[in-house]
Amino acid sequence: MLHGKNVVLGVSGGIAAYKACALTSKLTQQGATVRVIMTDSAQKFVSPLTFQALSRNPVYTDTFDEKDPEKIAHIDVADWADLCIIAPATANLIGKVANGIADDMLSTTLLATTAPVYIAPAMNVHMYSHPAVIENMKKITAWGYHFIEPGSGYLACGYVGKGRLEEPETIIEVIAQHIQDPFLSGKSVLISAGPTRESVDPIRFFTNHSSGKMGFALAQEAANHGAEVTLVAGPVNLETPKNVKRIDVLTAEEMYQQMNHFFPDHDIVIKAAAVADYRPILTYDEKLKKQEGNLSIEMERTKDILKELGAKKTKQYLVGFAAETNDVIHYGREKLAKKHLNAIVINDVKAQGAGFGSDTNIVTFLSEKGFEKQLVMASKNKIAKQILELIDQELKDEAK
Template identity: 45%
Template sequence: MNEAKRILVGVSGGIAAYKAAELVRLLRKQGAEVRVAMTEAAVRFVTPLTFQALSGNAVHCDLLDAESENAMDHISLARWADVMLIAPATANLIAKLSHGLADDLLTTLYLAATCPVYVAPAMNQAMWAKPVTQENVATLLRHGVQLIGPAQGEQACGETGVGRMSEPQEICAALFKEPADLCLKGLQVLISAGPTREPLDPVRYITNRSSGKMGYALAEAARNAGATVTLVSGPTQLPPPGNIELVRVETAAEMYAAVIARAPASDIYIGAAAVADYTPTVMQPEKIKKQGEHVTLELQKTRDILAEVAALSRRPFTVGFAAETIDLEAYALDKLVRKNLDMIAANWVGQTQGGFDSEHNALEVYWKGGSQTLAMTGKKRLAELLIGLIAERLRVKAPAS
């Protein structure tokens, strides 16, 4: 990204538009050439003159500008840019982009752009949580748009929650962050992903909502960082990543056997799978027939893969995941200590902000004596950030090992 010096900043009409002025200043400080396109609503919050002064270039606001060369700003600007960044991106603008509407300069620029596009959402927390907004965001992610934020915190309306635009420094860092490079070069990385299925009878099983997307994204990110990757996967609908070893399993017992057999030879183990905590004591050989108003199933606890990997005499750097519905930090820190993990990545589930079945997510990452927030973004980008953080913590731990 550092090689991309021409950045087209799109500003839409939300109160967070004032942050875009500082963002432009920071981008210029990084050595980028910046041009700004604004919606009609955006100019009601911050004047074009402000962005002209900060960018050193004329600001573009009108789709049909007779003074522009050939009146084709949407084509010339789109071709000029190495990167397009829309910050803030309101719920209305995201809806337009996801449906391919082009009724002003900014939305037309998006359709004409062939460069990477980043979007920094900014809206009220209830608007962000609305299912239709999440569907629109998921559509943009499928189209290759990369999400930066939104962040959680106090909003201009006085409410608190996920939806505020990420700070300019965070957006700038995300744009200019070096890729994972080869920070895991020469290392063996073992990742478990997806759900498990615990059979009740020949046609039924107990499972969960895990899609495996995060684990698969981590496998790709680790591979791109130079690692030799083994992915132990429960049943998913995802295409297997290239250039990795894929081990398919179905039950918690099969996943346990596959992971424990490979963990001692691994440098890093990332337990991203949603492994069943309990499995039926007996699998019935024939389909269980409907009988009575109630049925009782006897379940037994499955083996704790994460804890047993962390307890190995020759243990890898062990990273766990915690998907929680309440008290995220408390449960994550308890799991970190109780299972003797090196790091744990925790995320909310049962909410509309991300997690299971979603194309994007956010993580709170904890280790002994430290933590870091990885803001809401696409799972592929999130995986790159987490792999970079794991590599960093591994380097810190290495001298003492």
């Protein structure tokens, strides 16, 4: 996906600058044309000649070094770029970007470019968690900059923690995934995610272990690939994916109302939420006091959101999720037929690397036409992308 792309690689002053050499080489091997801009501090760690040899292009180090009198160098480079990568990005450079400071070739070019910018931070663990750095990153994320989070491990300063520049291969993989062809362009996607809470009293409630990570990954990947996305989210501690419309709900009834409200206007509907099947018949306005003996709470069924959507779908491609602990394919097939779904995604929540709260997943995709595909363990974002690709292929097959 990077073949033929014009890439500006900005290198700021940290020991991780040596990794930018490998990144330059790998980008060039991918078929990208790379122009490197170095700060003064970066040159203390790596010579510009190294990047010149690896990129086979001149290296920019000075705003006032105007080699071509017909062009302003930083404007020319800013306009030339298809995308910009800052690796490593120090706390100082992130602060400059967040405050519109342009006092060298790199910061000036960043202020002038309209190309997507990917920032890969690298710094001491305490610097990375400092409120000023956090606020600066939040600020420029809101402007549309993309962050590639650092890894955790042994740092050059001797600390162990988060702050190590991500590996060049991972940086390229993240960017390549982000700039994939928008195969969902023109499609509207409705996704539910997370658990629900069914209250007993102001203190207690029934819920489940769903983290919402799989549904949020689906929303992010759908938006990344061109879809207009609405996300109905239960109570989770996750940031709203970029370019996604988020509706927060608490109970199964609230999720039922919102999913039914948005359902008619969407092409693809994915119910990834773990909705409560039961709720207390009686709830209390005051805290239920502890008493002698056992406590029984009578429960009633909640509405079956997926079954109702399946009964009234017209043009929608409807996908359910089934979190099982045994006979997963058998129960998945039953749910697929019983709820009139176009497809279902099944996973064994007891399997290592899958299930609630995990950053990875292992699932099987089943369609009503009998298509079956197991997706091996991968990050939930990668699994989400594969699921969406399978849905897109099913829709294309239907249109033939």
